[in-house]
Amino acid sequence: MALSYIPSSEGFWRTSETSPTIITLLFSFCFIAISFISARSRSRNKDGAKMYHLGGYPMLSAWLFFTKRYDFMCGTFERTGQKMFRFRILQHHVVALSGEEGRKAFVSEKNFDLQEGYRILGGPAPSPRDINIEPVDGGATLFIKHVLNLFRKDRIMDVTPHLLEDVNRRMDDWGKSGKINPFQEMYNLVFQMTVRMGTCRELADDPQATARLSKLFLLHEKAASPISLLLPWLPGRAKRAKEQATRGLYDLLSSYVDLRRQSSVRSADAIDMLIADGHDDATTIAFTLGIIFAGVVNTGINVCWTVIYLGDEPAWKQKVVDEVKTLLFNHGSTTGPIHQRFSAVPLNAWEEEMPVLDAVIKETIRFTMSGTALRRNIGGDMLIAHKTVRNGDFLAYSLGDIHFDDQIYPNPLSFDPARFLEQPGDASDVLFPFLGWGAGRHPCAGMRAAKLEIKLAIALFLSKFEFSIVDAFGKAPKYLPQPDRNNIQNAKPLGDPCYLKFERIESMR
Ligand code: HEM
Numbered sequence: 001m002a003l004s005y006i007p008s009s010e011g012f013w014r015t016s017e018t019s020p021t022i023i024t025l026l027f028s029f030c031f032i033a034i035s036f037i038s039a040r041s042r043s044r045n046k047d048g049a050k051m052y053h054l055g056g057y058p059m060l061s062a063w064l065f066f067t068k069r070y071d072f073m074c075g076t077f078e079r080t081g082q083k084m085f086r087f088r089i090l091q092h093h094v095v096a097l098s099g100e101e102g103r104k105a106f107v108s109e110k111n112f113d114l115q116e117g118y119r120i121l122g123g124p125a126p127s128p129r130d131i132n133i134e135p136v137d138g139g140a141t142l143f144i145k146h147v148l149n150l151f152r153k154d155r156i157m158d159v160t161p162h163l164l165e166d167v168n169r170r171m172d173d174w175g176k177s178g179k180i181n182p183f184q185e186m187y188n189l190v191f192q193m194t195v196r197m198g199t200c201r202e203l204a205d206d207p208q209a210t211a212r213l214s215k216l217f218l219l220h221e222k223a224a225s226p227i228s229l230l231l232p233w234l235p236g237r238a239k240r241a242k243e244q245a246t247r248g249l250y251d252l253l254s255s256y257v258d259l260r261r262q263s264s265v266r267s268a269d270a271i272d273m274l275i276a277d278g279h280d281d282a283t284t285i286a287f288t289l290g291i292i293f294a295g296v297v298n299t300g301i302n303v304c305w306t307v308i309y310l311g312d313e314p315a316w317k318q319k320v321v322d323e324v325k326t327l328l329f330n331h332g333s334t335t336g337p338i339h340q341r342f343s344a345v346p347l348n349a350w351e352e353e354m355p356v357l358d359a360v361i362k363e364t365i366r367f368t369m370s371g372t373a374l375r376r377n378i379g380g381d382m383l384i385a386h387k388t389v390r391n392g393d394f395l396a397y398s399l400g401d402i403h404f405d406d407q408i409y410p411n412p413l414s415f416d417p418a419r420f421l422e423q424p425g426d427a428s429d430v431l432f433p434f435l436g437w438g439a440g441r442h443p444c445a446g447m448r449a450a451k452l453e454i455k456l457a458i459a460l461f462l463s464k465f466e467f468s469i470v471d472a473f474g475k476a477p478k479y480l481p482q483p484d485r486n487n488i489q490n491a492k493p494l495g496d497p498c499y500l501k502f503e504r505i506e507s508m509r
Contacts, residue, residue, distance in 0.1 A: 051086050051387040058088035066226035070485035073398040094394040098401045101385045104431050106397040107440030111379025114442050115140045118374050125293045126220050128282050130246045135283035147445040161343040166192045168339035176504040187300040189457045194295035200269040203256050220245035253285045299450040301490040303457050306364045309415050311469040323356045324459045338463050359417035365436035368483045368491035370400035399435050408433050465502040
């Protein structure tokens with residue numbers, strides 16, 4: 001699960017001017033010094049405020065935090081029986097929270113800063129700063145304002161027919177029947193829609209440029225390793241690969257920003273909005289990269305899992321098919337190809353008249369969004385559940401803590417959208433029972449667009465094709481792949497790959 005997509009300012013550990021030898025020496029020295037200090041305190045498992053302290057080697061907890069984050073968080077809570085524990089990552093102190101009190105503080109405490117949390121311990125969103133280009137207005141507040149502005153209701157309504165055209169064109173490229181890897185092809189549909197909404201029409205209309213952009217994002221993602229995330233300044237292949245990908249992304253987007261600046265007519269497209277707001281090129285590119293990263297990473301993976309779970313649950317698939325038919329019957333136009341008929345459906349209907357698909361998406365997200373959200377305490381020492389969280393401490397909350405709590409979600413590992421149909425609006429007494437779209441001070445700014453994209457892709461897919469899930473040999477798979485909960489970028493599939501075997505059907509009536 002990637003949550004770290006807000007354009008951020010320079011990380012603490014980046015010292016791009018320092019020579020590699022000095023860095024390696026410093027690194028070795030720090031490692032020895034920190035290990036020595038922590039080894040002395042290893043036997044002490046309670047700090048002054050009686051919070052459980054993991055002790056041990058900070059490098060080991062750091063390594064586990066970056067390689068097996070989900071197992072590390074859940075396993076430590078389970079092993080220690082604590083609701084909170086403290087550990088070190090190099091020189092940083094991290095407080096892991098769980099339970100209702102911890103969750104409530106995590107999402108609603110005003111001194112817990114989201115951007116600071118992800119800036120150092122978060123994932124790998126591409127930023128012009130990684131190639132030493134400094135945006136003038138790179139702050140989180142302006143970025144979120146841009147996201148909210150971009151996904152205003154009127155703008156989404158205007159762009160919906162273009163999104164449907166895009167999705168339809170790409171689905172037609174699959175042919176009348178065949179086999180696709182959903183984690184590529186369904187993902188690509190979301191990539192295309194995100195480029196349509198987050199950049200400009202010249203780029204979105206150019207399949208080769210869009211494919212190149214997608215490839216560069218993939219290269220950037222592949223360059224991320226635990227070491228490169230932990231020590232982003234450390235010279236080596238990963239750093240070079242990341243810089244090359246960022247440079248490629250920057251140059252590609254830069255050419256479209258130039259194109260739009262030179263145009264005498266302003267359009268309503270996202271890049272033109274940023275230009276009209278007076279942003280410099282680096283900010284325009286940083287925000288555009290942020291939108292694509294934020295837009296693709298979670299929406300892309302969730303559309304893939306949604307279609308997998310529907311394929312595995314014929315009864316739910318049928319309910320969604322019926323709902324899509326009703327939507328089309330009530331609001332769609334009666335003539336033209338199917339994607340054009342969907343274009344007539346108003347946004348309100350997509351948002352309010354699809355309770356079954358809403359529940360399916362929510363249940364999918366409950367399953368897949370089990371990564372760790374991060375914050376940093378920037379407001380002085382404070383007490384949470386009678387324990388001290390110090391100024392400067394990082395905070396970590398695993399969404400799995402709530403999403404797999406069997407008191408709230410009985411039989412939490414079974415896929416059951418009915419739990420959200422029977423209990424609309426999270427009517428339980430529990431505080432913040434669902435964090436798949438964020439909550440409290442940081443609800444997801446892209447939720448409206450993300451939900452619509454998933455619905456458009458699923459509605460069109462179900463209307464155009466009959467499908468089943470198969471393995472590499474075209475047979476029904478013995479096991480479905482599972483979301484990799486330890487992957488800190490997103491819930492990639494673990495296990496044998498599966499495919500969608502599809503066949504074109506007569507358009508829905
Ligand atoms: C299925 C798709 C998506 C899911 C499941 C999702 C989930 C989330 C979650 C859980 C958070 C809270 C993070 C935290 O508390 O640390 C969040 C925040 C955020 N999301 Fe999304 N997101 C999705 C799509 C998008 C899209 C399409 C965009 C924009 C292009 C976006 C932009 C943001 C932003 C800017 C924030 C931070 C809000 C703030 O700091 O106040 N998200 N999202």
